[in-house]
Amino acid sequence: MENTYAIQMKHVTKRFGKVVANDDVSLDIKRGEILSLLGENGSGKTTLMNMLAGIYFPDEVEILVNGTPVTIASPKDAFACGIGMIHQHFKLVDIFTAAENIVLGLHEEGKLDLKAVSARITDICQRYGFVIDPNKKVYNMSVSEKQTVEIVKVLYRGADILILDEPTAVLTPQETDRLFDVMRNMKADGKAMVIITHKLNEVMEVSDRVAVLRKGRYIGDVATADTNPQKLTDMMVGHAVTLNIDRPLVEKRHLRLEVRDLTVRTGEGVKALDGVSFQAFGGEILGIAGISGSGQKELLESIAGLRAAEPGSHVIYHPPAPDEPIAGQHVPVDRAGEELLGKTPRQIHSIGVSMAFVPEDRLGMGLVGTMGMTDNMMLKTYRSGAGPLLDRKSPRELAQRVKDELDVLTPSLNTPVRRLSGGNVQKVLVGREIAQEPSVLMTAYAVRGLDINTSYTIYNLLTAEKCKGVAVIYVGEDLDVLLELCDRILVLCGGQVSGVVDARTTTKEEVGLLMTKFRKEASQA
Amino acid sequence: MTQATQHKEPLLRIVKRDGIARPKAYAIRLIAVLLSLVVCGIFIYAITKLNPVQVYEAIFDGAFGTNRRSWVTIRDAMMLLCIGVGLAPAFKMKFWNIGAEGQILIGGVVTAGIMKAYGSALPTPALLVVMALASILCGCLWGVIPAVFKSVWNTNETLFTLMMNYVAIQITSYCVALWENPVGSNSVGIINQMTAYGHFPKLFGQTYGLNVLLVLLLTVGMYIYLKYSKQGYEIAVVGDSENTARYAGINVKKVTIRTMAISGAICGIAGFIEVAGVSHTISTNTAGGRGFTAIIVAWLAQFNTFVMILISFLLVFLQQGAIQIATQFNLNDYASEIITGIILFFILSSEFFINYRVILRNRKGADGK
Numbered sequence: 001m002e003n004t005y006a007i008q009m010k011h012v013t014k015r016f017g018k019v020v021a022n023d024d025v026s027l028d029i030k031r032g033e034i035l036s037l038l039g040e041n042g043s044g045k046t047t048l049m050n051m052l053a054g055i056y057f058p059d060e061v062e063i064l065v066n067g068t069p070v071t072i073a074s075p076k077d078a079f080a081c082g083i084g085m086i087h088q089h090f091k092l093v094d095i096f097t098a099a100e101n102i103v104l105g106l107h108e109e110g111k112l113d114l115k116a117v118s119a120r121i122t123d124i125c126q127r128y129g130f131v132i133d134p135n136k137k138v139y140n141m142s143v144s145e146k147q148t149v150e151i152v153k154v155l156y157r158g159a160d161i162l163i164l165d166e167p168t169a170v171l172t173p174q175e176t177d178r179l180f181d182v183m184r185n186m187k188a189d190g191k192a193m194v195i196i197t198h199k200l201n202e203v204m205e206v207s208d209r210v211a212v213l214r215k216g217r218y219i220g221d222v223a224t225a226d227t228n229p230q231k232l233t234d235m236m237v238g239h240a241v242t243l244n245i246d247r248p249l250v251e252k253r254h255l256r257l258e259v260r261d262l263t264v265r266t267g268e269g270v271k272a273l274d275g276v277s278f279q280a281f282g283g284e285i286l287g288i289a290g291i292s293g294s295g296q297k298e299l300l301e302s303i304a305g306l307r308a309a310e311p312g313s314h315v316i317y318h319p320p321a322p323d324e325p326i327a328g329q330h331v332p333v334d335r336a337g338e339e340l341l342g343k344t345p346r347q348i349h350s351i352g353v354s355m356a357f358v359p360e361d362r363l364g365m366g367l368v369g370t371m372g373m374t375d376n377m378m379l380k381t382y383r384s385g386a387g388p389l390l391d392r393k394s395p396r397e398l399a400q401r402v403k404d405e406l407d408v409l410t411p412s413l414n415t416p417v418r419r420l421s422g423g424n425v426q427k428v429l430v431g432r433e434i435a436q437e438p439s440v441l442m443t444a445y446a447v448r449g450l451d452i453n454t455s456y457t458i459y460n461l462l463t464a465e466k467c468k469g470v471a472v473i474y475v476g477e478d479l480d481v482l483l484e485l486c487d488r489i490l491v492l493c494g495g496q497v498s499g500v501v502d503a504r505t506t507t508k509e510e511v512g513l514l515m516t517k518f519r520k521e522a523s524q525a
Numbered sequence: 526m527t528q529a530t531q532h533k534e535p536l537l538r539i540v541k542r543d544g545i546a547r548p549k550a551y552a553i554r555l556i557a558v559l560l561s562l563v564v565c566g567i568f569i570y571a572i573t574k575l576n577p578v579q580v581y582e583a584i585f586d587g588a589f590g591t592n593r594r595s596w597v598t599i600r601d602a603m604m605l606l607c608i609g610v611g612l613a614p615a616f617k618m619k620f621w622n623i624g625a626e627g628q629i630l631i632g633g634v635v636t637a638g639i640m641k642a643y644g645s646a647l648p649t650p651a652l653l654v655v656m657a658l659a660s661i662l663c664g665c666l667w668g669v670i671p672a673v674f675k676s677v678w679n680t681n682e683t684l685f686t687l688m689m690n691y692v693a694i695q696i697t698s699y700c701v702a703l704w705e706n707p708v709g710s711n712s713v714g715i716i717n718q719m720t721a722y723g724h725f726p727k728l729f730g731q732t733y734g735l736n737v738l739l740v741l742l743l744t745v746g747m748y749i750y751l752k753y754s755k756q757g758y759e760i761a762v763v764g765d766s767e768n769t770a771r772y773a774g775i776n777v778k779k780v781t782i783r784t785m786a787i788s789g790a791i792c793g794i795a796g797f798i799e800v801a802g803v804s805h806t807i808s809t810n811t812a813g814g815r816g817f818t819a820i821i822v823a824w825l826a827q828f829n830t831f832v833m834i835l836i837s838f839l840l841v842f843l844q845q846g847a848i849q850i851a852t853q854f855n856l857n858d859y860a861s862e863i864i865t866g867i868i869l870f871f872i873l874s875s876e877f878f879i880n881y882r883v884i885l886r887n888r889k890g891a892d893g894k
Contacts, residue, residue, distance in 0.1 A: 016540070306771055346774030366772060368765045379762065379773045388754050 006031045006066065006161050006192035007052065007083070013060040014047055021047040022058070025218040027211055029161065034183060034193045036203040036224070039213035040236055040451035045196045046088075048213070049163045053085035054078035065161075084154030085163040090146045092138045099134035102153045124155050128185045143291065144175040151182070161192045168202055170292060173479065173512035180206045198236075200229040201480065212236055237452055245459050245484045247504075248467060250283030255318050256471035257303070257353075257440055258337065263310040264298045264495075272298040273309075274495045282320060282439065285462060285472040287486030287503060289479065289511055295495040296475045300442050304353065305345040315340040317353060320439050324469055349380055354438030366429050369418030373399040373410060376417055377432055402431035406457065423454040430458060434465060441465055444475040459485055479508050493518045539881050550879045554872065561871035565864050573856065580850055587849020588842045598838070598845050600733045603740040604799060605837040608815055609822035610740070610747045610830050611791030614784050616820070617751060617828045618764040620672070622785065624686025625792045625816030627693030628667045630809070632660035632796025634697050637716060637807035640800070641704060644722035652723045657797050664793015665786045667693065672785035676778035690816075697809045704807075715805045725802035736802045743791060748830045760784055792816070825872070843868060 007029040014022040022044045029035055039045045050056045052063070054075040063070055065081045072078050078085070092101050099117050118134040125132050132148050141149070147167060154162060164183075168176045183193060183206060197203060203210055204224060211221040212235040219235050257280040264273040273295045280286045288296055301307040303315055316337040333351050340348055367376050378395035385391040399413045406427040410420055417425055430446060443462070447455040462485070466472050476482045482489055486503040491514035498517040501510060566577030588598045608625050615622035636656045643652060671685035706714045717723060728734030751757040759780045763770045770777050799811055818840060826832035847861025 304772075344774060345772065349774060366769060368762050368769055370765050371761065375758070375761075378758075379769070382755055382758050388756065389749075390753055390755055390758055 004031050004066070005029065005064070008064040008067075009048075009052070010062040010064070011060060012048065012051065012058050012063075014044075014051060014056060014058045020216050022051075023216040024060075025213070025216070027218065029192050029194060030209075031160075031192050032187055032190045033209060034187055034195060034207045035221075036207035036210045037194055037196045037213065038198065038200075038203055038210050038232060038236060040198060043213040043236070044216040045213055046165055049085060049165065049194060049196060052078065052083050052161075053163060054083075055085075079157050079159065081161075082159050083161045083163070084157060084159030086147065086150045086154060086165065086167060088165045088169065090150055092146055092149060094139040095137065097135050097137050098132055098141075098149045098152075101138060101149055102134075102156050106157065121152055121156065124152055127189070128155075128182050130182060143170045144172075144179075147171070147179070160190070161194075162186065163194045163196070165196045166198075167195065168197065168199065169477070172291060172515050173508055174516070176202070199478070199480075200232055203232065204229060214238055233452060245456070245481075246463060247485065247487070248463070249487070250467060250469070252469070253281040253283040254320065254324075254469070256280055256282040256320070257473075258314070258316040258318070259299075259303070260314040260316070262299070262302060262313040262315065264295075264302050264307055264313070265310060266298070272495050273302070276492075276495070276497050278490050278497060278500060280440070280471045280473055282324075282469045282471045283466060284487045285466050285474050285485060287482040287489040288473065288475040288492060289482055289489050289515060290492035291515055292477065294492040294515075296444060296492060298495075299492070300444055300473070300475065303340065303348075303440075303442065305340065305343050305348040309341050313341060317351065317440070319351070320469060346380075349436075352437075352439040354433045354436050354441050367417055367425065370416050372412070372414035372416060373403065373408070373428055374413045376428060377402070377435075379432070380436070398432070398435055402428060402435065406431050423451055426458070427454065430461060434461060438470060440471045440473070442473040442475075445477060446474065447481070448477070455481075479511055482511070483508065491515055491517075539883055553878050554875050557871040557875035557878075558868065561868040564871070565867050568863070568867065569860075572860070573854065575854055580854065583850045583853050584843070584846025587847070587853075588845040590849070594845065596731070596733055598841055600736060600803060601844070602834075602837045602841040603733070603736050604795060604803065605815055605819055605822060605841060606833055607740045607743060607795040607798060608792055608819035609826070609833045609837060610743050611788050611795060612819050612823040613747060613788075613826075613828045613830060613833070614751060614757075614760055615668075615788035616823050618760045618781065618784050620675070620781060620785060620788075621683040622668070622671075622686050622788055623683060623817065623820065624667065624671065624689045624789075625795075625819060626812040626814070627686070627690035627816075628664045628789045628792035629796040629799065629812040629816055630690075630693040630697050631667050632664040632793030633800040633807050633811045634693075634700050634796075635659040635663050636797045636800040637704070637713065638700065640716050640723035640805075644717045644720065649721075649723055649726065653725070653801060656723065656801055657794065660793040660797035661790045662793070664789040664791070664796065666789070668785040668787075668789020668792070669782055672782045676781050694809050697807065697811070701808060712808060713806050716807075717805070723801060724805055725798075733802065736798055739794070739798060739802075743794070744830045744834065747791075751828060751830075756780075756783070821869070840865075840869075 005028050007027075009025065009027045012022050012025045012027075013020070025044070025048055027048070037045045037049065047056060051058045051061065052072065054072045054077050057073055063072060065083070070077070070081055072081065072083070093104065096104065099114055099121060102121060103112065103114075103117050121132065121134045124130070130148050130152060132145065132152060136145070138146060138149065147170070151162070151164075167179060171179060180202075183195070187193060187208075195202075195207060207224050209221055209223055210227065210232060212219040212232065214236060222231075222235075259279070260277050262273055262276040263271060266272045276295070276299065278286075288299070290296055298307060302309050302313075309315075317333065317340050318337045319333050338351070340353065368379065374392060374396045377398045378390070378392070381395070382390055396413060402408060403410065403413065408420070408424045408427050408431070410417075410424060417428055420428070426446065430443065433441060433443075441462070446458050446462070459481070462472050462474065474482070474486060476485075483503055483506065488500060489503045489506065489511060490500045491498045491511055493515055496518060499514040501514070562581065566581075569575055569577045569580050587594065589595045608629065611628070612622055612625055636659065639656045639659055640652070643655070647655065667689055671680070671682050671689060674680040674685055675682045701711070701713055704713045705711065725732075725735045728738060731737075751760065759770070759775050762773060762775060763777055763780050767777050770780070796811065800807055804811065822833050822836045822840065825836050843865045844861075847865060850856060851861050
């Protein structure tokens with residue numbers, strides 16, 4: 001196969017305010033090759049590719065497509081160059097069919113002939129091994145199907161340089177394998193592909209070459225065959241790191257939280273959780289796995305008192321014994337177990353059930369973006385102290401302590417937290433929750449968007465909490481981490497518990513199958 | 526594959542600033558005001574062939590030319606400030622209270638009613654307290670009704686508060702007809718003109734001394750409330766994200782209703798001050814659109830009540846000056862409104878240059894204005 005350069009980017013620089021997102025990056029993409037663009041969050045991978053796709057305009061650049069210099073000022077220019085990008089967040093019209101979405105925005109001569117379009121789509125699918133029904137509406141599709149539509153959309157427009165931004169983040173292991181097969185087919189067809197990811201095992205599996213970015217700088221590229229995950233991590237981080245999570249087994253585990261037949265409906269009346277039952281123990285990290293949107297959010301919210309549950313649901317809290325180190329100064333509760341449902345978030349928090357919930361937009365719940373660290377520290381405790389005025393002294397001390405202990409990078413304690421990077425925001429949130437000395441600590445996507453070092457800091461913090469006797473509930477998306485960090489893993493599928501497995505003995509495949517258990521049964525029925 | 530044609534870099538690009546030093550931000554605002562004066566000058570000259578400098582002198586003369594004019598400027602600025610202070614907590618909570626007009630009017634109407642009915646029955650200080658309390662209650666009610674509907678049934682507060690204005694206007698028209706004096710004048714006239722029962726007494730020898738004192742007390746109080754009190758903190762959290770507020774165990778409904786009660790109460794007081802301390806009469810024009818102008822005051826000041834003092838003075842200064850040039854140069858009122866409009870436009874758009882910078886082609890990284 002001929003190995004010519006599809007794209008050469010030379011000396012790309014892009015700044016956002018004072019932040020240099022890409023600093024003099026030069027990158028080549030070859031035809032018939034899958035290039036992994038590897039780097040931690042915030043290292044500038046997506047920014048770099050967005051400039052190829054015409055979303056951003058670089059401050060300094062020279063781009064050559066097939067050896068000819070071009071300027072890409074809009075997505076239209078990008079398509080004209082044959083560059084197509086599949087974004088992390090799909091850009092599809094829900095009420096349209098696959099075919100309608102695919103031709104949307106194309107100005108083709110003559111009448112719109114959806115039959116011809118469908119034929120062409122089927123043709124593309126057959127060539128690369130996609131499975132897609134052109135007449136299926138998007139709202140009926142699974143995440144993986146939507147992604148397929150996005151890819152076909154790009155191919156339909158004649159792209160022969162494809163950029164995939166973290167395509168596997170939303171897929172199960174099985175779906176990921178299928179995607180990789182398709183990618184290999186496209187490679188065989190001579191297309192150039194860039195896959196943005198920070199999952200090392202995927203890099204090793206699918207790509208031919210790896211280019212590494214760190215803090216906006218181009219670190220270098222290596223052939224995948226000549227490297228291994230440890231070497232790649234060292235390149236990403238800049239120094240050697242150990243990728244092991246310490247997982248001590250806590251001998252004394254006490255029942256802390258008992259969830260029985262928890263059923264929760266969304267605002268539209270759909271069951272988000274359906275008869276969920278499980279137990280969480282102090283001294284244990286209970287992982288919760290599942291495709292995003294399987295009820296993880298609703299589960300945590302209903303335990304924390306933010307969401308009403310259907311009658312017949314129970315969440316029983318068993319407080320730690322008074323002699324346990326984590327007994328703390330929480331409001332005393334019935335030793336035989338106390339029902340949490342029906343209590344207000346404030347009451348639940350005051351008895352020691354803490355939630356560090358980080359939803360998709362990170363600042364939507366848990367932190368106030370426009371406030372600084374100090375003011376965020378007192379979000380749950382501002383009522384303490386007599387009188388109508390706020391006491392900012394102890395929150396300021398706490399903020400300073402969190403900043404020092406967790407190395408939060410912030411210009412000052414009063415800088416609005418929305419100006420901080422994702423990792424620092426996460427540290428502020430987790431730091432505050434741990435400072436409350438909870439006996440149940442719930443975290444959702446605690447490491448989303450964090451660099452490797454910070455992720456491991458968080459894992460270690462959670463493990464330390466577990467060793468203290470805290471019941472940790474960890475909703476995660478990276479199966480490798482779940483398998484390494486947790487003691488047990490509960491798998492949610494469509495709002496139901498599809499299984500609880502021992503994290504020390506289970507396999508990724510087993511968990512992956514559980515994640516789609518009910519969907520498969522439904523489609524067979 | 527097709528080959529893209531050569532594209533040029535866009536002529537103008539907009540880049541978000543990473544934060545700006547405070548002196549620079551004020552410099553940008555100052556430049557905006559100066560530029561607006563230049564543009565107004567060109568406009569004045571083009572339309573009227575008058576010397577702009579003379580016109581500006583006349584504006585200053587209109588606002589501060591005589592002792593009396595200065596006091597009118599101060600009086601009106603205090604009114605605008607009072608309403609702005611009332612709106613601040615609501616807008617900080619992202620509750621779009623555009624019902625200040627109605628809240629002022631309803632506060633004014635009860636003040637006028639009590640003044641008329643009990644003017645001779647109570648000594649003036651007691652009467653003032655009663656009127657103040659009544660106007661607070663009514664303003665409160667006018668603010669709480671939309672807040673309750675929003676909390677319980679999630680109605681749109683913008684439309685609701687706006688509609689409450691019309692209810693207040695109609696009530697006022699009814700009362701004006703009821704209290705008409707002299708009959709057939711279609712106005713209430715100065716209430717208790719001879720006896721001055723229920724009118725603000727002079728304070729420190731100044732007619733409007735009490736107005737200034739009351740409004741400044743509210744200004745300082747609101748500053749402390751928003752910045753240092755627990756309730757002010759709750760308002761800030763609810764305004765930033767209701768989800769976070771619920772997560773923190775804040776009762777969003779309670780905070781919404783309480784905040785609107787405060788906001789409405791202060792607007793009600795504004796109506797009380799206007800009627801008892803300024804006009805001593807009531808009409809449907811008592812609020813006079815200031816309930817809307819004050820929104821600009823509150824937002825421009827970013828809810829910092831001390832900055833609001835400056836902004837209300839600027840706006841009133843322009844209005845008073847405008848009236849002066851209208852009479853002095855035989856221009857009609859619209860000319861002055863155009864000038865006010867141009868100046869406001871520049872001030873508002875200066876915020877854009879504070880948050881973003883503009884990069885011209887070939888001037889890479891160079892600073893826009």
